[in-house]
Amino acid sequence: MATKNRQNPATNLGEEDRSTLERVAVGFARRLRTAGLVVPVSRTITYARALDLVGLSSRERVYWAGRATLLGRREDVGVYDRVFSAYWLGVSTGVQTDGPEPVLLALDDVESDADGEPEVAPEPDKEMLAVHYSAVESLREKDFAAYSEEEWADAYRLIAALSVSAELRRTRRQRRSRRRHGAFDFRRTVRLAMHTGGDLFVHARKLPTDQPRPVVLLVDVSGSMESHARALLCFTHAVTWANRSRKVEVFALGTRLTRITLELRTRDPNVALAAASSAVLDWSGGTRLGENIGRFNDRWGMRGVARGAVVVVLSDGWDRGDPALMASEMERLSRVAHRVVWVNPLKALEGFAPIAQGMAAALPWVDDFVAGHSIDALEHLADVIANSSGTKSSQKINQTLLASK
Amino acid sequence: MGMETIERSWEPMDEKLTVEVVSAALVKHAYLADEGLATSIFLSMALNKPLLLEGEAGVGKTEVAKVLAAWTGGKLLRLQCYEGIDVAQAIYEWDYARQLLHLRTAEASGATAATEDELYSERFLVRRPLLAAIDHGAGPPPVLLIDEVDRADDEFEAMLLEVLSDYTVSVPELTTFRAKVPPRVVLTSNRTRDVHDALKRRCLYHWIDHPDFEREVAIVGLRVPDAFPGLVRQVAAAVEALRDLHLYKPPGVAETIDWVAALAALGRREIDERSVALSLGSVLKYQEDQATARNAGLGELVRVALQRGH
Ligand SMILES: Nc1ncnc2c1ncn2[C@@H]1O[C@H](COP(=O)(O)OP(=O)(O)OP(=O)(O)O)[C@@H](O)[C@H]1O
Ligand SMILES: [Mg+2]
Numbered sequence: 001m002a003t004k005n006r007q008n009p010a011t012n013l014g015e016e017d018r019s020t021l022e023r024v025a026v027g028f029a030r031r032l033r034t035a036g037l038v039v040p041v042s043r044t045i046t047y048a049r050a051l052d053l054v055g056l057s058s059r060e061r062v063y064w065a066g067r068a069t070l071l072g073r074r075e076d077v078g079v080y081d082r083v084f085s086a087y088w089l090g091v092s093t094g095v096q097t098d099g100p101e102p103v104l105l106a107l108d109d110v111e112s113d114a115d116g117e118p119e120v121a122p123e124p125d126k127e128m129l130a131v132h133y134s135a136v137e138s139l140r141e142k143d144f145a146a147y148s149e150e151e152w153a154d155a156y157r158l159i160a161a162l163s164v165s166a167e168l169r170r171t172r173r174q175r176r177s178r179r180r181h182g183a184f185d186f187r188r189t190v191r192l193a194m195h196t197g198g199d200l201f202v203h204a205r206k207l208p209t210d211q212p213r214p215v216v217l218l219v220d221v222s223g224s225m226e227s228h229a230r231a232l233l234c235f236t237h238a239v240t241w242a243n244r245s246r247k248v249e250v251f252a253l254g255t256r257l258t259r260i261t262l263e264l265r266t267r268d269p270n271v272a273l274a275a276a277s278s279a280v281l282d283w284s285g286g287t288r289l290g291e292n293i294g295r296f297n298d299r300w301g302m303r304g305v306a307r308g309a310v311v312v313v314l315s316d317g318w319d320r321g322d323p324a325l326m327a328s329e330m331e332r333l334s335r336v337a338h339r340v341v342w343v344n345p346l347k348a349l350e351g352f353a354p355i356a357q358g359m360a361a362a363l364p365w366v367d368d369f370v371a372g373h374s375i376d377a378l379e380h381l382a383d384v385i386a387n388s389s390g391t392k393s394s395q396k397i398n399q400t401l402l403a404s405k
Numbered sequence: 406m407g408m409e410t411i412e413r414s415w416e417p418m419d420e421k422l423t424v425e426v427v428s429a430a431l432v433k434h435a436y437l438a439d440e441g442l443a444t445s446i447f448l449s450m451a452l453n454k455p456l457l458l459e460g461e462a463g464v465g466k467t468e469v470a471k472v473l474a475a476w477t478g479g480k481l482l483r484l485q486c487y488e489g490i491d492v493a494q495a496i497y498e499w500d501y502a503r504q505l506l507h508l509r510t511a512e513a514s515g516a517t518a519a520t521e522d523e524l525y526s527e528r529f530l531v532r533r534p535l536l537a538a539i540d541h542g543a544g545p546p547p548v549l550l551i552d553e554v555d556r557a558d559d560e561f562e563a564m565l566l567e568v569l570s571d572y573t574v575s576v577p578e579l580t581t582f583r584a585k586v587p588p589r590v591v592l593t594s595n596r597t598r599d600v601h602d603a604l605k606r607r608c609l610y611h612w613i614d615h616p617d618f619e620r621e622v623a624i625v626g627l628r629v630p631d632a633f634p635g636l637v638r639q640v641a642a643a644v645e646a647l648r649d650l651h652l653y654k655p656p657g658v659a660e661t662i663d664w665v666a667a668l669a670a671l672g673r674r675e676i677d678e679r680s681v682a683l684s685l686g687s688v689l690k691y692q693e694d695q696a697t698a699r700n701a702g703l704g705e706l707v708r709v710a711l712q713r714g715h
Contacts (some may be wrong), residue, residue, distance in 0.1 A: 040606055050448050056425065061424065064444035072605035073613040074459065074596075 021056070021352045022048045027350030031083050032070060043070050056355055086145050086227065087349060140375045143348065146226035156234055156269050158375050164239045166213040166310045167387035213310050213338055214247035215239060215385065218296060219316030221252045221280055222287035228345040228373060230273070232314045235378050237272045239385075240264040249305050252280045253292040253315065257299075289319035289358045290326030297332050310385055311337040314372065316346050317359025326358045330365035340365060341384055343372035422451055435627045436465070436472040437620060445611035446473070455569055455590035457554075457605060460613035461656020465624075466593035470550035473589060480547040483586070486557035492564065498531045511588060525578035526578055535565075538588040539574050546586045554604075555594040562601045569607050618645055618713075621661060626663045633674040639714030640665045644688065646709050650701055652694040662689040678707050686708040 025048035029039045050065040063084055063360040071080055142156075147155065217236045221229050236250045244265050252258040263275035293313075300306065311333060319326055332339045342362065346352055348371040354360050363369065369386045427450070428443040438446065446469065449456035458466040474481035483497055492498075504524050532540065538549035551565065568574060572584035592608060594600055616624060621641045625632070641661060649653045656664075667687040673680050681703050689695045698706070 042606060046452065046454070046609075053448065053451050054444065060440050061444055065443045065448065067441065068445040068448050068609045068611055072457075072602065072608075073599075073608050077612070099523075243601055 005123045023351030024353065025051055025351075027352075028066065028083070028087050029070065030350065031087050032080065035079050035083050037071075037076050037079055122239050126320035138377075142375075143373050144231040144345065147231075152230070155231060155375065159231065159234045159378060160238045160241075160269065162235070162238055162379060162382045164215075164235075164382040164385050165243060166215045166385055168212055196212070212243070212246060213308060214249070214305070215243065216301075216306050216309045216311045216337075217248070217250045218293065218311070218313045218315075219250065219252050220287060220313075221254045222288065222318070224287065224316055224318045225314075225345075228316075231378070232343070232345075232372065233273055233276060234269055235260055235372070235381070236314070237276075238271050241267060241272070247309070249300070250276075251296055251300070252276070253287070253289060253296075254280060255288055256315070257292045257295045259300075287313060287315075287319055287358075288321050289317070290321045290323070290329050290361070293333060294325065294329040297329055301333060301336060306333060306336045308336075308338045310339050310341065310387075312341045312343060312381075312385060313366075314343040314364075315358075316344055317342075317354065317356040317362060319356070319358025319361075321358070323357045324360035327359040327364070330362045334365040336369075339367045339387070341368040341370065341381070342366040343346040343370055343381055345371060348373040348377060415556045422447065430476045431472055432627075433502055434472040434475050436468060437616075437624045437627060438469075439616070439620065442469070442530060442611055442613060445609055447593075449609050450589065452609070453587055455592060455608040457592045457594065457600065457608040457610050458613055459594045459596055459610070459641055461615065461657055462654060463659035464613040464615060465658055466548065466613055467552055470548050470552075470591040470593075471505050473591065474548040477545050477547040477548065477589070479589060480537075480541070482534040482538050482547050483550040483551060483552060485552050486554050486561065488556060488558055490557050490561050495561065495564065496533050496535045496568070497576055498533065499525070500529045500531050503531050521578075527579070530576065530579065536574050536576075536582060538590075539568070539572055539584045540582040541584070541586075541588065547588045549588040549590045551590065551592040553595060554592045554600055555596060559601065562604050566601070566604050566607065569604075582610060615648060615655075616658060618642065621658060622647075625662055625665050627644065629665050632665050632669040635714065636668060636674055636676065637665055637714075639710040640668065642713035643676065643681070643706055643710035645713075646706055647688065647698060649654060650694075650697055652697060654689075654694060655692050656688045660688045660690075676707055678704050681707055 026044060029044040029047065032039050047066060047069040049068045051062065054061040054065045056062055066084065067077070067080060071077065097277075140149075142157070217239065219229065219232055219236055221233075225232075240248050240250055240261065241264070248261065249259070250261045250264055252260050258280045260276040260279050263279050264272045266272040267274065299304070301311075330340070344359065346356075347369065354363055370381050370384055372381050424440075424443050424447045427447045428438055431438050431443070431446075434547070439515070444607065445456060448454070454611070456469075458469060462467055470483070471481060473479070507524065507529070534551075536548060538547050541547050554562070557565075569590065572587045573581055574582040590608075592600075615621075618641055621644070622638055625637045625641060644656050644661045644664070664684060664687050667684045668680055671680055671684065682699075685695050685698065685703075689698060
């Protein structure tokens with residue numbers, strides 16, 4: 001258009017940013033469609049251009065740019081709001097994103113078995129099992145933000161089955177080896193030989209003792225994490241309970257820092273979560289991530305809790321504080337910790353870019369950056385914490401699935 | 406290129422256009438837009454897309470176009486829609502009377518008979534708002550206000566869609582007009598009927614809500630600067646309470662402004678039951694709504710307003 005040159009504000013966006021922006025726009029439009037809105041491609045294009053114009057630094061403007069370009073009816077605002085929160089902030093959508101596919105899967109199987117023969121009704125039991133299996137199976141990839149209340153029961157069970165333990169660390173203490181490897185245990189061999197009159201029948205050997213590293217979990221419980229906090233807390237409970245006699249520490253990060261380790265040392269996840277919730281006063285409040293990580297460093301981390309530990313931060317990285325503070329505290333943390341893992345449920349979203357300032361500031365000090373938004377993703381997280389690329393925990397999950405049948 | 410010359414022939418704004426610039430310019434013209442409306446107007450200008458504004462009566466939809474014209478210096482071309490509006494009203498018409506006159510004078514003067522080309526030439530063409538918006542001269546683009554589009558019918562919408570798709574108007578007897586610089590287009594709707602999807606897809610969309618209390622106070626302050634501030638707050642509070650009464654036509658900002666102006670004209674610095682009863686007609690236009698308000702209790706309304714508006 002003729003007025004374009006003069007009137008379009010320069011956007012300071014490079015080509016790369018622009019393509020990120022386009023992916024973000026397309027991803028968001030797709031989410032709206034999944035939630036039931038009609039969003040023509042032309043609107044998506046306009047939306048991307050609008051984002052380019054208003055930039056991403058103001059949440060309010062990003063919100064209004066989408067409303068002006070993607071919607072055409074006031075009735076759609078409710079859905080838009082929910083999807084917007086989930087996409088840009090991680091707040092619960094309440095929108096069911098997955099259809100009831102499991103039933104179809106079961107019927108498909110029956111048909112392909114019958115192969116040309118007249119349709120036979122499946123045995124009721126078999127169908128039920130198939131449906132249930134697919135339902136649970138389909139949960140694995142589903143974003144926690146889209147969970148229905150019924151699905152949580154299955155989720156708790158699956159998460160509890162992960163039985164996470166941290167990677168091992170060699171200690172100076174050594175233990176006996178039953179096998180023929182390890183260093184020659186001179187002292188024990190001699191002691192054993194005393195019984196046999198000095199004949200060296202048994203060659204005792206010793207192995208260094210491996211001990212799991214301490215695990216520290218820092219869970220963001222601010223408003224923007226609402227839809228994922230439940231699953232992530234459930235995960236921290238699973239870790240705490242499975243390692244209850246060992247060194248696992250859990251802290252909630254909100255407007256303040258709260259230690260919730262003791263609250264989570266209970267078998268029942270519902271009881272544990274309720275206890276943790278009441279311990280955290282500022283549940284779903286604002287976030288002061290950098291500040292609170294600093295508080296953790298001062299009070300706990302530097303005094304030993306984080307030393308040599310696998311530190312796991314579970315947060316979407318939305319921080320109201322100064323990004324510089326976030327960066328310096330993450331640096332302090334990463335210097336004492338063995339490894340820092342960051343779990344961000346938003347990472348799974350299509351076109352995700354770490355645009356939250358806190359997230360961007362923290363990333364340089366993070367060893368592993370994972371999603372943790374679904375059962376599958378938590379399973380991957382368990383492997384990351386254990387620092388094993390093996391499939392130990394997925395086997396666990398599959399056993400649970402089989403047992404549930 | 407012809408487009409280039411025209412583009413350089415006017416200098417609409419010195420500043421780079423931003424949402425802030427839009428907000429500030431509107432305030433300068435006594436219009437207070439919230440972040441959502443300001444962003445929508447900004448995008449509509451920057452992306453050259455029509456803006457469809459929906460909302461209850463009196464929330465300031467029409468005013469947006471007026472203020473936009475005043476600010477940008479573009480001519481305001483207003484097309485008030487109604488059922489049955491047609492090409493002759495919306496796009497163009499031939500001036501039959503003058504055509505006839507021309508024919509007669511040509512005959513009387515004994516000159517050669519007027520040709521068809523002569524009759525269907527620019528001088529007999531009457532430009533209605535849509536054509537005027539497309540075929541405008543140099544200078545800032547006009548602001549085309551298509552007001553209350555929900556009152557028109559499907560046929561009109563189809564016609565509008567055609568014009569807004571490529572900003573061209575074809576007059577078969579004459580030529581095809583093409584906008585060199587597209588007009589700024591604002592459509593408003595009260596939602597008595599849904600605007601067709603195809604038309605909506607061409608537009609940016611914004612629903613204007615009733616303003617919140619403080620914003621409404623600020624708007625009235627802008628519009629009736631002489632009114633006593635305490636009175637403005639009380640009236641805004643009373644209007645807010647009236648909007649909760651499920652009225653046939655809940656009062657808009659326009660009514661709040663009228664009411665404050667009426668009470669100020671009565672010399673009031675504070676509302677009281679008697680002056681409310683006297684001026685109720687300036688805020689509730691329907692007898693039924695006035696009755697509803699009276700049944701709910703004007704005394705109670707005044708009490709709430711005095712408390713809230715303090
Ligand atoms: N945000 C605002 N700032 C300043 N004035 C406003 C604002 N909103 C409304 N007004 C005033 O309210 C009056 C009514 O506005 P307007 O006629 O634009 O309403 P409308 O939405 O078009 O109503 P209708 O649906 O009845 O046509 C105008 O005098 C306008 O100046
Ligand atoms: Mg109007």
